[in-house]
Amino acid sequence: MQTAANIVQSNMGKMPTVVNPQYKHREDGSTMKALAWFGTNDVRMVDAPIPDVSEPDDVIVKVTGTTICGSDLHLYHGEIMALQKGDILGHEFMGKVDRIGPNVKNLKPGQRVVASFQIACGKCKFCQQKLSSFCDNTNTSSLQNYMYGTRDAGFFGYSHFTGGFPGGQAEYVRVPLGEVNLLPIPDEVSDEKAIYLSDVLPTSYHCVVDTGVKEGDTVGIWGLGPIGQCCARWAKIKGASRIIAIDQVPERLAFAKEQGYEVIDFSKEKDITKKIHELVPGGLDVALDCGTFHEPKTLLHRGMKMLMLETDVPETVNEMITSVRKLGRCGLIAAYAGFTNGFNIGALMEKGVRLIGNGQAPVHKYWKEILQDYIIPGKFDPTFMISHRVPIDDMAKLYVAFDKRISGVEKVFVETQFSAPSSEGCPSVSRVDSWKS
Numbered sequence: 144m145q146t147a148a149n150i151v152q153s154n155m156g157k158m159p160t161v162v163n164p165q166y167k168h169r170e171d172g173s174t175m176k177a178l179a180w181f182g183t184n185d186v187r188m189v190d191a192p193i194p195d196v197s198e199p200d201d202v203i204v205k206v207t208g209t210t211i212c213g214s215d216l217h218l219y220h221g222e223i224m225a226l227q228k229g230d231i232l233g234h235e236f237m238g239k240v241d242r243i244g245p246n247v248k249n250l251k252p253g254q255r256v257v258a259s260f261q262i263a264c265g266k267c268k269f270c271q272q273k274l275s276s277f278c279d280n281t282n283t284s285s286l287q288n289y290m291y292g293t294r295d296a297g298f299f300g301y302s303h304f305t306g307g308f309p310g311g312q313a314e315y316v317r318v319p320l321g322e323v324n325l326l327p328i329p330d331e332v333s334d335e336k337a338i339y340l341s342d343v344l345p346t347s348y349h350c351v352v353d354t355g356v357k358e359g360d361t362v363g364i365w366g367l368g369p370i371g372q373c374c375a376r377w378a379k380i381k382g383a384s385r386i387i388a389i390d391q392v393p394e395r396l397a398f399a400k401e402q403g404y405e406v407i408d409f410s411k412e413k414d415i416t417k418k419i420h421e422l423v424p425g426g427l428d429v430a431l432d433c434g435t436f437h438e439p440k441t442l443l444h445r446g447m448k449m450l451m452l453e454t455d456v457p458e459t460v461n462e463m464i465t466s467v468r469k470l471g472r473c474g475l476i477a478a479y480a481g482f483t484n485g486f487n488i489g490a491l492m493e494k495g496v497r498l499i500g501n502g503q504a505p506v507h508k509y510w511k512e513i514l515q516d517y518i519i520p521g522k523f524d525p526t527f528m529i530s531h532r533v534p535i536d537d538m539a540k541l542y543v544a545f546d547k548r549i550s551g552v553e554k555v556f557v558e559t560q561f562s563a564p565s566s567e568g569c570p571s572v573s574r575v576d577s578w579k580s
């Protein structure tokens with residue numbers, strides 16, 4: 144699939160952008176540690192050239208914290224198109240400003256910043272509304288433009304389908320248009336509290352707000368990774384009265400139960416819709432998809448995916464549509480990439496279900512609000528989801544462990560040689576080899 148996608152993309156040429164994904168290397172030839180993709184289930188630590196200012200609006204960030212996301216697993220499994228051998232992955236990171244281009248006025252070397260996972264131009268009609276993930280000007284992918292009719296913003300470390308920008312699972316990152324795509328972090332906010340402003344916090348918040356969770360709603364959440372766990376918290380903050388949480392990972396279900404949510408283990412409960420209608424007669428007000436399209440539940444869809452008859456599976460979406468009440472709302476924040484078979488279009492139409500593609504989350508719309516109104520006053524402490532801290536040398540092993548969800552792994556803080564020691568109450572460093580499987 145990757146070879147075909149890369150050939151099609153290269154034949155189609157590139158869409159115009161205001162930033163160039165290629166970076167200049169430091170003149171002294173110095174290198175850094177980085178995690179790169181080499182094939183399906185094959186990621187490796189490499190020594191890569193340290194980036195230098197390549198365009199006048201660039202900022203080079205010295206990374207003090209990075210992580211792995213459920214979205215990285217789609218890349219790991221080769222489910223996102225147009226990956227190329229040697230691509231540096233990672234789209235959630237923070238650090239200190241190392242070097243700045245001549246146009247950068249609001250940031251200084253040494254300043255602590257968090258990056259948004261998307262690279263936005265700051266000027267187009269979407270950026271003017273802070274809808275940064277929908278920016279029109281930063282993604283060269285003609286393939287995405289052909290498949291979707293338009294294209295997303297460019298993303299860090301997320302294949303050439305989203306612009307081919309080297310990512311943040313590295314010791315240094317070049318951030319194009321740094322004034323737009325970096326948020327300064329006050330000294331009193333620790334790295335562990337700030338880093339997830341890159342993605343997980345705005346993403347989960349966006350899912351809850353965009354799907355319209357309101358006072359008194361009963362909300363079903365499919366998938367209890369970091370996104371699902373944060374969605375549950377935001378839903379409660381927005382007044383949800385009940386949370387029904389669905390997954391099969393024992394530690395994730397146990398944690399959800401501790402929080403007071405009702406849980407369904409889908410490895411034991413075969414008919415999720417029936418179970419939900421037993422628990423909530425008439426159905427859920429809202430259903431949120433925080434799962435993953437690369438783990439088919441049924442033999443039928445496993446087969447169709449294997450035969451390339453579909454790229455994505457509709458199982459979760461179908462369960463959500465049949466589990467909500469008439470005129471219920473379904474939000475898709477889980478990533479999807481292409482096409483699916485057996486979608487229950489009849490139930491969608493007949494029940495008047497509002498099916499909302501939440502899109503890739505527009506980080507810029509929410510990150511200041513979340514920092515100021517929730518993190519600083521202590522109303523939302525993101526460190527609840529950090530299960531482990533590991534050194535960047537373990538990044539390749541972390542992909543294997545995170546994919547298998549061993550040792551109760553939830554969100555991981557990945558440190559570099561530039562990181563501060565772990566903060567009080569947060570996990571201290573461990574090696575992936577020592578985790579229990």
Ligand SMILES: NC(=O)c1ccc[n+]([C@@H]2O[C@H](COP(=O)([O-])OP(=O)(O)OC[C@H]3O[C@@H](n4cnc5c(N)ncnc54)[C@H](O)[C@@H]3O)[C@@H](O)[C@H]2O)c1
Pocket residue numbers: 212213214215216217342343346365366367368369370371389390391392395409433434435436438440458459476477478501502503504
């Ligand atoms: N739209 C965005 O901007 C955005 C940003 C970040 C992540 N995401 C997406 O959100 C999703 C969740 O991310 P994460 O980091 O929490 O991932 P994760 O892989 O840690 O968690 C996914 C969870 O879904 C569960 N799951 C799988 N199949 C299921 C099913 N049929 N029913 C119920 N649960 C099921 C898994 O057991 C797992 O616990 C991913 O698809 C990711 O790509 C989207």
Ligand SMILES: [Zn+2]
Pocket residue numbers: 212213214215234235260342343
């Ligand atoms: Zn992510």
Ligand SMILES: [Zn+2]
Pocket residue numbers: 263264265266267268269270277278279280
């Ligand atoms: Zn823009």
